[in-house]
Amino acid sequence: MKILITGGGGFVGARLARTLLARNELNGQTITTLVLADQVAPPADLLADTRVQARTGALLAQCEAFSTEPFDGVFHLASAVSGECELDFDLGMRSNLDSTRTLLDALRRAAQSSGKPSRLVFSSSVAVFGPDASAPLPGLVADDTLPAPQTSYGVQKLICEHLGADYTRKGFIDGRAARLMTVTVRPGRPNGAASSFFSGIIREPLAGVESVCPVHDQVSHPVSSPARAVEGLIAVYEASRSLWRPPRPEPARTQRARVRHAGGAARGGWQRGARSGAF
Numbered sequence: 001m002k003i004l005i006t007g008g009g010g011f012v013g014a015r016l017a018r019t020l021l022a023r024n025e026l027n028g029q030t031i032t033t034l035v036l037a038d039q040v041a042p043p044a045d046l047l048a049d050t051r052v053q054a055r056t057g058a059l060l061a062q063c064e065a066f067s068t069e070p071f072d073g074v075f076h077l078a079s080a081v082s083g084e085c086e087l088d089f090d091l092g093m094r095s096n097l098d099s100t101r102t103l104l105d106a107l108r109r110a111a112q113s114s115g116k117p118s119r120l121v122f123s124s125s126v127a128v129f130g131p132d133a134s135a136p137l138p139g140l141v142a143d144d145t146l147p148a149p150q151t152s153y154g155v156q157k158l159i160c161e162h163l164g165a166d167y168t169r170k171g172f173i174d175g176r177a178a179r180l181m182t183v184t185v186r187p188g189r190p191n192g193a194a195s196s197f198f199s200g201i202i203r204e205p206l207a208g209v210e211s212v213c214p215v216h217d218q219v220s221h222p223v224s225s226p227a228r229a230v231e232g233l234i235a236v237y238e239a240s241r242s243l244w245r246p247p248r249p250e251p252a253r254t255q256r257a258r259v260r261h262a263g264g265a266a267r268g269g270w271q272r273g274a275r276s277g278a279f
Contacts, residue, residue, distance in 0.1 A: 001029040004066070006059055006103065007077035008036025009043070011186055012123075016075060016230045017046055026073060027119075027238045035071070037062055038078065059099040067106035070113070074120040075233060076103060082127060082153040082195065089152055096156035104163060108172035119174040121237045122164050126179050126222055127154035141222075178236045181222040183229045195221070 003026065007013040017036055024031055036042045037055040046052050055062055059078050078099065085092030100122070111117040130148035131137045138145060149155045164175035186199040197214055204211035224232070 001026065001031055001072040002033040002035070002070070003031060004035045004037060004071045004074045005077060006037045006075070007079065007123075008034075008046075009038035009040045009054075009056075010077065012183060012226065012229055012233075013038065013075075013077045014043055014046060015226050016077070016233060017042065017052070019230050019234070021046075021049055021051065026234070029072065060094070060102055063099075063102040063106040066103065067109040068113070070110045070116065071107070071118045073237060074103075074107065074118050075123070075237070076100065076120060077123045079123065079157075080153075082125075082151055085153040085156065086151060092152045092156055096153070097159055100160045101163060104167050104173065108167065111172055117171060117173045119237060120164065120176070121233055122160060122175060122177045123233070124157045124161050124177045124179045125154065126181055127151055128158040128161070128179060130154065174241070176236050176239070178233055180229060180232075181224040183226055184223050 003020065005013050005017055008017055013036065017034060020026060020031055020034060031051060033053060034049075034051050035053045035055060036046065037059060039056070039058060041047070041056050042052065042054050047054060055065075078095070080088075080092050080095035085096065104120075107118050107120065126141075128147040128149050129137060129141060129145060130150040132148035132150060135146070135148055147154075147158050149158050161177045164173070164177055167173045168175040182195040184199045185202045186196070187203070197211070200211045
């Protein structure tokens with residue numbers, strides 16, 4: 001099978017690629033080609049694998065080629081992060097919304113030519129929940145908790161969920177969305193995510209560097225280790241369609257799985273005030 005990972009040279013994307021290559025199969029099919037699309041080249045160990053093809057450049061510019069290159073599976077991880085989207089509105093719209101719609105259209109055209117829609121996992125975010133101060137989150141945040149994003153990033157992710165749901169309803173793709181928690185600990189320098197400090201308050205002290213926590217010590221936030229995030233993405237991909245909620249007549253809603261994976265790698269909900277995501 002042939003798989004595409006957008007953002008395949010990044011923090012989570014490279015780890016997902018290594019896991020898939022080590023498994024050598026996905027959903028019972030042997031992986032023959034793994035295409036890693038990103039603005040930067042993948043790490044050297046991935047490039048050394050003969051099954052890997054690197055496509056370097058802006059995703060928007062690559063999508064036209066994808067329309068003539070059918071993929072069995074797609075993990076769409078490429079995204080501008082939360083803090084970047086607040087600082088540069090156009091960047092967020094271009095990198096998150098425009099790129100996702102262009103990718104979906106490319107997959108649609110490829111499916112129309114091949115007769116077989118790609119299975120796509122979209123990496124959404126718990127940022128879709130907000131919360132709105134006038135509508136506090138319940139004690140257990142689950143798939144049916146009302147999204148109320150309060151950032152451009154959260155809004156863009158929620159729009160893309162709905163787009164994926166509609167393309168799935170129309171039979172253009174077999175789509176599913178995974179609302180990822182903050183993945184920590186991220187190595188290297190902090191990125192532009194608003195939640196980047198959740199890695200910094202662990203990473204920096206271990207390196208003997210001072211780190212400032214910008215929130216109250218009673219703040220609760222869902223986090224996941226890189227390994228659990230990757231396991232969750234794979235579990236969502238491999239989940240049978242029968243495990244997914246049937247589409248509601250109106251409005252169109254993203255179909256999400258209540259996947260129960262060994263060790264809690266992918267969950268239908270997270271508990272506020274408790275540790276979320278098994279390490």
